[in-house]
Amino acid sequence: MRWTLKPKPTQEDINRLSRELNVDALVAHLLLQRGIHNYDEAKLFFRPELEHLHDPFSMKDMQKAVERIESAIENQENILVYGDYDVDGTTSVALMASYLQESYPNVATYIPDRYEEGYGVSFQGIDYAADNDISLIIALDCGIKAIEKVVYATEKGIDFIICDHHRPGENLPDAVAILDPKQEDCTYPYKELCGCGVGFKLIQALASRKGKTAEDLILYLDLVATAIAADIVPITGENRVLAHFGLQVINTSPRIGIQALIDQVKKRTLTITDVVFIIAPRINAAGRMKHGQHAVALLTETDFNMAQQFAQEIESFNAERRNLDQETTEAALLQIQExxxxxxxxxxxxxxxxxxxxxxxxxxxxxxxxxxxxxxxxxxxxxxxxxxxxxxxxxxxxxxxxxxxxxxxxxxxxxxxxxxxxxxxxxxxxxxxxxxxxxxxxxxxxQPEISIDAPLELNQITPKLMRILKQFAPFGPGNMTPVFMAEGIQDTGYARGVGEEEKHLKASISQKGSTPIGAIGFNLGNKLGLVANKKPFDAVFSLDENEWNGTVSLQLKLRDIR
The missing domain is CATH 3.10.310.30 (Diaminopimelate Epimerase; Chain A, domain 1)
Known part of the structure; x- marks a missing residue:
C-alpha cells in the first residue's frame, strides 16, 4: 500500500474556520479538505435541506419531457418505463412507474434480459412496445447512445424520452427529450446524478406542475439513495441531499420491498455502506441470475406478504450469485497464473x-x-x-x-x-x-493508495470527536470516511488473529502511555508479526464504534500497518 497524506490546509484557514464554527482545529482541517470554507457551506454540509435541490427545469429538455408525458396522459396513451437490469436501472424504473401509476393506469415496465438483449435499449424492447400499442418510452439509466434504436422506434410511431447520466457520444439520439446533465450544452449545475437521480428530477418537475414540492416526494428517496450508493457516484452537492433524506426513509419508513430485504438480513440501522453491501447486491442478483423484472416487482409491490415472497426469491438468487462469483474468481486467477x-x-x-x-x-x-x-x-x-x-x-x-x-x-x-x-x-x-x-x-x-486526511494522536480520540465525525455521513466518493495516521503506537500485549483462519487482526493499542483503545484490522491477520511483543508500528485507520453486549466503545478500524 502507498500511504499518501492529503495536502494540509493553511494554518491560517484552519484557525479562521475553527473560530467561525467553534470547532477544534482537526474538524476545521477535515472540513476544509472537503471544500467547506465558511459557516454557510458548513451549514449546507451538516444540515442538508430538500430546498437545496436545484430547479429541475434548469436541466436541458426538461420542459419538453414534461410536456410530452402530460400530453401522453391527456391522450390516454400507453407509456413504457424502460431501464437497465442493474440497481440504478431497476430503482429508476420502480421510481418512475410507481410515481406515474399513482394517477395514471396505462403504464408498463420493461427491463431487458441481460443474456438475450444485453445492456441498454434493445430492438426487442421496442418491438414489445409496438406489439402492446405503446407510443411513449421513458428510458432511464440508458439510451444516450441508442441512436439506431430511437430511429427504429420512430419508424414504429414510438417516441422516446431519455433520462441518462452516462457520457454522451459525438452524436445524440433523435429523441423527444434527452435529460442528461453530462451533455455539453446542459447548464444544470450538478453533473454527478445517477440514473435514478435524473429520474427523480423528472418526477420533481412533473409534480411541480401540480403544485407539489420535493417534500411531497420524500418517500421515493429510498430508491434514489439505494441507486446513489450502488452506482458509486460522488456523495456531494445534490447527491448528498438525496442520500441524506433517502437514508432517513430507509431507516424509518422504507417501501415494503426494501423493508422485506432488510428483514432478510435482520439489521437495524443502515448506513450508506450497508446499502452498498446489503441491499444493492440483492437487487442486483435478480438481473444477474434471473431477470431484473424481479427486482422491479419487489420494489413496486404494495402487498407485504407478496414482498416477503419476492425478497426470499431474491435472497436465493443472491446465494447462487455468491457461489458462482467465488468459483469464477478462482478460475480467472488460475488463468492469469497459468x-x-x-x-x-x-x-x-x-x-x-x-x-x-x-x-x-x-x-x-x-x-x-x-x-x-x-x-x-x-x-x-x-x-x-x-x-x-x-x-x-x-x-x-x-x-x-x-x-x-x-x-x-x-x-x-x-x-x-x-x-x-x-x-x-x-x-x-x-x-x-x-x-x-x-x-x-x-x-x-x-500500487493501491491509502489517502490519509490527517495525522492523529490517540489521545485526541474522544466520544465528542466521534459524534462530530458521524455527522459527516453519508460517506462516499467526494466525501470519504476520514482516514487518519498514527505513528509510534504499540499493542498492549493483546494482539491476536481472529475469524476464520485468523484472517483478521484484533489488538488493544496505546501511544506514549495513552489510555489503550481497541483496534480491528480486517484481512490484516498476516501482519500480526509486525505488532506482536509490543513492537512499535505506524497505522492508518478510521474511527469506528464497537457494540458488544449492549455497550458501545470507540475502536480503530485499521486499514494498514507498517
Missing amino acids: NDEENRFTSVVYNENWHKGVIGIVASRLTETYYRPTLVFTKSGDKLSASARSVKGFDIYNALEGCSDCIEQFGGHMYAAGLTLLEEQYETFKQQFEKVVSETIDPHLL
Whole structure:
C-alpha cells in the first residue's frame, strides 16, 4: 500500500474556520479538505435541506419531457418505463412507474434480459412496445447512445424520452427529450446524478406542475439513495441531499420491498455502506441470475406478504450469485497464473462458460488482487461480452476508446465499463488494450493508495470527536470516511488473529502511555508479526464504534500497518 497524506490546509484557514464554527482545529482541517470554507457551506454540509435541490427545469429538455408525458396522459396513451437490469436501472424504473401509476393506469415496465438483449435499449424492447400499442418510452439509466434504436422506434410511431447520466457520444439520439446533465450544452449545475437521480428530477418537475414540492416526494428517496450508493457516484452537492433524506426513509419508513430485504438480513440501522453491501447486491442478483423484472416487482409491490415472497426469491438468487462469483474468481486467477500474466499492466481473461451475471463482480475481485485495469469476458450469443474495471486515477473508458477498432460497442464510466466484440477480435484486442494501458498509465497507479486526511494522536480520540465525525455521513466518493495516521503506537500485549483462519487482526493499542483503545484490522491477520511483543508500528485507520453486549466503545478500524 502507498500511504499518501492529503495536502494540509493553511494554518491560517484552519484557525479562521475553527473560530467561525467553534470547532477544534482537526474538524476545521477535515472540513476544509472537503471544500467547506465558511459557516454557510458548513451549514449546507451538516444540515442538508430538500430546498437545496436545484430547479429541475434548469436541466436541458426538461420542459419538453414534461410536456410530452402530460400530453401522453391527456391522450390516454400507453407509456413504457424502460431501464437497465442493474440497481440504478431497476430503482429508476420502480421510481418512475410507481410515481406515474399513482394517477395514471396505462403504464408498463420493461427491463431487458441481460443474456438475450444485453445492456441498454434493445430492438426487442421496442418491438414489445409496438406489439402492446405503446407510443411513449421513458428510458432511464440508458439510451444516450441508442441512436439506431430511437430511429427504429420512430419508424414504429414510438417516441422516446431519455433520462441518462452516462457520457454522451459525438452524436445524440433523435429523441423527444434527452435529460442528461453530462451533455455539453446542459447548464444544470450538478453533473454527478445517477440514473435514478435524473429520474427523480423528472418526477420533481412533473409534480411541480401540480403544485407539489420535493417534500411531497420524500418517500421515493429510498430508491434514489439505494441507486446513489450502488452506482458509486460522488456523495456531494445534490447527491448528498438525496442520500441524506433517502437514508432517513430507509431507516424509518422504507417501501415494503426494501423493508422485506432488510428483514432478510435482520439489521437495524443502515448506513450508506450497508446499502452498498446489503441491499444493492440483492437487487442486483435478480438481473444477474434471473431477470431484473424481479427486482422491479419487489420494489413496486404494495402487498407485504407478496414482498416477503419476492425478497426470499431474491435472497436465493443472491446465494447462487455468491457461489458462482467465488468459483469464477478462482478460475480467472488460475488463468492469469497459468498464462504467466502476473507482470502485465492489465488483466484480460476469457471463458465462454462463465456466467454473464457475475463477470463484473469477478473483474472487481481481480482488480483487488492484481490492482490493474481488468476485463473479464464471456460468450454472449455469437459475440464476446466483457465487464471492465479500473484502478483509482486511470480512465478505462478512454483506454477502451483507444481500442475501438477492435470493439463492436462499449459504454460506461471512468472506472467501470461494458463492451462486446467478435470472438476473432479477442486476441488482437487483448494485446492492443495492454499496449494502450502500458503507454498511458502512470506506474504509481498500479500500487493501491491509502489517502490519509490527517495525522492523529490517540489521545485526541474522544466520544465528542466521534459524534462530530458521524455527522459527516453519508460517506462516499467526494466525501470519504476520514482516514487518519498514527505513528509510534504499540499493542498492549493483546494482539491476536481472529475469524476464520485468523484472517483478521484484533489488538488493544496505546501511544506514549495513552489510555489503550481497541483496534480491528480486517484481512490484516498476516501482519500480526509486525505488532506482536509490543513492537512499535505506524497505522492508518478510521474511527469506528464497537457494540458488544449492549455497550458501545470507540475502536480503530485499521486499514494498514507498517
